[in-house]
Amino acid sequence: MITQFRQTVRANLAKPEVRANFYRAMDGLMTRRLDQFPDKAELERLRTQSMAIRANALSKLPELLETLEANLIRNGIQVHWAETAEQGNQIVQAILERHNAKSIIKGKSMVSEEMGMNHFLETLGIECLESDLGEFIIQLDGETPSHIIMPAIHKNRIQIAKLFHEKFPDIPYTEDVDELTQMARRILRDKFYATTVGLSGVNFMVAETGTLCLVENEGNGRMSTTAPSVHIAVTGIEKVVESLSDVPPLLSILTRSATGQPITTYFNMISGPRKAGEKDGPEEVHLVLLDNGRSNIYSDPELLATLRCIRCGACINHCPVYVRIGGHSYGTVYPGPIGSILEPQKAGLDVHGELAQASTLCGACSEVCPVRIPIPSILNRLRYDGVRKDTSNTHTVGSGKRRTLSEAATWKTWAWAATHPTIYHAGSTLATRFKGMLPTNLGAWTTVRSAPKLAESTLHQQVKNLGVDHE
Amino acid sequence: MSNTARANILARLREPQRPECGFSERDYLSRYDWDTAERVKRFTERMVAVRAEVHHTTADTWLDVVSQVCAAKGLNNLLVSPATVLGKQIHAQADRFPALKTYDQPIENWKQELFYGVDAAFTGTTGGIAETGTLIVMPSADEPRLMSLVPPVHIAVLEVDKLYTTFAEAVQVQGWVQAGMPTNALLISGPSKSADIEQTLAYGVHGPKELVVVLVE
Numbered sequence: 001m002i003t004q005f006r007q008t009v010r011a012n013l014a015k016p017e018v019r020a021n022f023y024r025a026m027d028g029l030m031t032r033r034l035d036q037f038p039d040k041a042e043l044e045r046l047r048t049q050s051m052a053i054r055a056n057a058l059s060k061l062p063e064l065l066e067t068l069e070a071n072l073i074r075n076g077i078q079v080h081w082a083e084t085a086e087q088g089n090q091i092v093q094a095i096l097e098r099h100n101a102k103s104i105i106k107g108k109s110m111v112s113e114e115m116g117m118n119h120f121l122e123t124l125g126i127e128c129l130e131s132d133l134g135e136f137i138i139q140l141d142g143e144t145p146s147h148i149i150m151p152a153i154h155k156n157r158i159q160i161a162k163l164f165h166e167k168f169p170d171i172p173y174t175e176d177v178d179e180l181t182q183m184a185r186r187i188l189r190d191k192f193y194a195t196t197v198g199l200s201g202v203n204f205m206v207a208e209t210g211t212l213c214l215v216e217n218e219g220n221g222r223m224s225t226t227a228p229s230v231h232i233a234v235t236g237i238e239k240v241v242e243s244l245s246d247v248p249p250l251l252s253i254l255t256r257s258a259t260g261q262p263i264t265t266y267f268n269m270i271s272g273p274r275k276a277g278e279k280d281g282p283e284e285v286h287l288v289l290l291d292n293g294r295s296n297i298y299s300d301p302e303l304l305a306t307l308r309c310i311r312c313g314a315c316i317n318h319c320p321v322y323v324r325i326g327g328h329s330y331g332t333v334y335p336g337p338i339g340s341i342l343e344p345q346k347a348g349l350d351v352h353g354e355l356a357q358a359s360t361l362c363g364a365c366s367e368v369c370p371v372r373i374p375i376p377s378i379l380n381r382l383r384y385d386g387v388r389k390d391t392s393n394t395h396t397v398g399s400g401k402r403r404t405l406s407e408a409a410t411w412k413t414w415a416w417a418a419t420h421p422t423i424y425h426a427g428s429t430l431a432t433r434f435k436g437m438l439p440t441n442l443g444a445w446t447t448v449r450s451a452p453k454l455a456e457s458t459l460h461q462q463v464k465n466l467g468v469d470h471e
Numbered sequence: 472m473s474n475t476a477r478a479n480i481l482a483r484l485r486e487p488q489r490p491e492c493g494f495s496e497r498d499y500l501s502r503y504d505w506d507t508a509e510r511v512k513r514f515t516e517r518m519v520a521v522r523a524e525v526h527h528t529t530a531d532t533w534l535d536v537v538s539q540v541c542a543a544k545g546l547n548n549l550l551v552s553p554a555t556v557l558g559k560q561i562h563a564q565a566d567r568f569p570a571l572k573t574y575d576q577p578i579e580n581w582k583q584e585l586f587y588g589v590d591a592a593f594t595g596t597t598g599g600i601a602e603t604g605t606l607i608v609m610p611s612a613d614e615p616r617l618m619s620l621v622p623p624v625h626i627a628v629l630e631v632d633k634l635y636t637t638f639a640e641a642v643q644v645q646g647w648v649q650a651g652m653p654t655n656a657l658l659i660s661g662p663s664k665s666a667d668i669e670q671t672l673a674y675g676v677h678g679p680k681e682l683v684v685v686l687v688e
Contacts, residue, residue, distance in 0.1 A: 052494035134667035181673035219678025267658035295483035
């Protein structure tokens with residue numbers, strides 16, 4: 001059966017321009033990351049440390065969230081909890097209604113994408129303006145991000161120039177990156193000037209001090225959280241760390257893994273709204289803590305590692321599948337290896353379980369992951385959960401929903417044969433005798449490969465002929 | 472709704488067998504042995520690499536350098552606090568600088584002028600980080616948050632004795648946790664930039680197009 005996912009992949013593989021855009025970008029990102037870690041041994045120590053920091057936070061997650069909440073409230077930040085994306089959107093809506101806001105300006109937030117916030121608010125007649133340059137570009141074209149760090153990476157300069165010219169016909173056509181950037185600056189500065197509510201994501205939350213940390217290069221994150229009179233931050237419950245001293249190592253490995261920068265231009269630590277006597281900063285700061293399936297992932301000791309993720313995108317940049325099919329093929333908010341383990345767990349294996357198959361299990365993702373998430377093992381686990389018969393021992397949503405009778409019967413027969421040596425040997429001997437009769441057309445496999453050829457004799461026979469003692 | 476959600480989420484997180492952390496390497500610290508000269512060198516290299524201007528000055532010359540920078544850039548005005556130690560010195564010699572402006576009222580009262588009429592802002596810093604080429608800025612009532620963000624040019628002074636080797640060292644030596652975090656604390660490592668179009672660096676996206684660091688020995 002040709003699924004929607006396979007259809008999209010096929011369509012995107014046939015777009016040489018988009019493929020070239022991804023290839024160029026991923027190549028550059030991989031090289032720049034490598035340049036940041038000249039000392040291999042040090043890199044491994046830092047990865048172990050970062051894993052330990054995140055694992056420590058997860059081991060105390062409910063307590064840290066309570067400490068975080070208490071400290072945020074003490075600092076004057078209002079905390080909201082949302083079990084689902086829908087609840088999260090309603091919380092944001094209520095805040096906007098209280099301020100009679102008809103528009104918001106947004107810094108980059110993947111969690112807001114996860115909530116489908118722009119769509120939700122726009123149906124209420126509230127304008128959502130993306131201010132990150134990449135997000136601004138794709139919003140103009142009515143697209144979704146194709147990468148979690150570089151949302152417009154699938155487009156090249158010429159495509160962006162044409163898009164700008166189409167949307168802003170009064171401004172002269174240019175393909176110059178600096179000029180395009182300055183156009184966006186002018187357009188968005190007017191919005192920052194006029195908009196009263198800003199929205200952002202969060203990279204780390206510090207329980208010890210009640211601090212929200214944002215990592216960015218452009219300054220739109222600072223603008224969105226500073227210039228409007230209300231700042232709403234939305235993030236997942238897993239983003240908390242215990243101590244301020246956990247932040248420097250995580251920040252360092254995040255920026256180096258993500259874009260190959262020793263540090264980003266801005267690291268913005270927000271610990272409260274404008275205090276009496278201060279002359280700017282938002283009068284109100286809100287934090288929306290989103291669960292949306294995370295607590296379910298948390299309940300599984302193996303899958304829990306998914307929540308260590310700091311969203312650097314290194315696994316995406318290094319994925320041989322992602323670079324070929326591109327970010328839009330996945331049909332999910334988070335693409336690439338991290339998306340292939342996160343999205344099936346959130347939406348259910350019956351919805352996105354196929355993504356766990358969209359991997360060669362080459363292991364490049366786990367090799368570069370700054371928090372050592374064993375992505376291939378988790379992919380394997382999700383493949384298993386998808387087809388397992390007995391689902392009583394797993395909480396993964398949609399477990400067993402990908403099981404088909406024919407596949408189950410095939411493996412059952414195989415297992416039976418493999419545990420009956422006489423049958424197995426007879427079968428493999430028979431196969432070598434009649435190898436000429438085996439089909440050369442094996443469906444999808446042989447469209448780009450030749451069919452495997454069986455040897456003249458079985459391995460058992462060859463070993464026997466060599467005189468190897470089988471004990 | 473929110474209270475039920477909170478209770479439900481926390482209950483779900485408490486339900487499973489609590490995962491063990493299992494790792495003890497959380498406190499690893501990279502070792503560096505950089506003296507002041509090395510820190511200044513590394514800091515300058517990093518800053519210049521991201522197109523920031525760095526000037527090496529002393530307590531006697533920094534004011535001259537700031538004045539020269541303003542002249543070289545043809546600034547029409549400069550936003551400077553009249554209340555900080557450094558700001559007072561600039562205001563005391565106002566004739567050597569472009570028209571001086573002050574952030575002496577809440578943003579709401581003069582947002583249009585700040586957004587469209589200020590050429591440059593001058594601020595102090597709380598410290599610097601050599602490893603990454605970073606300024607630590609903690610905005611205050613005297614030097615509000617938007618000063619280092621909205622004007623196209625940001626001129627910042629960093630005293631060399633507050634140049635730390637790493638971020639971790641700055642947090643620890645300056646006792647950030649003990650002192651309590653300010654409403655906003657920033658690490659600034661260069662002018663605003665983006666690589667969202669074809670991975671090509673463009674400067675001055677939403678924040679300052681130019682960052683000028685005046686290092687005072």
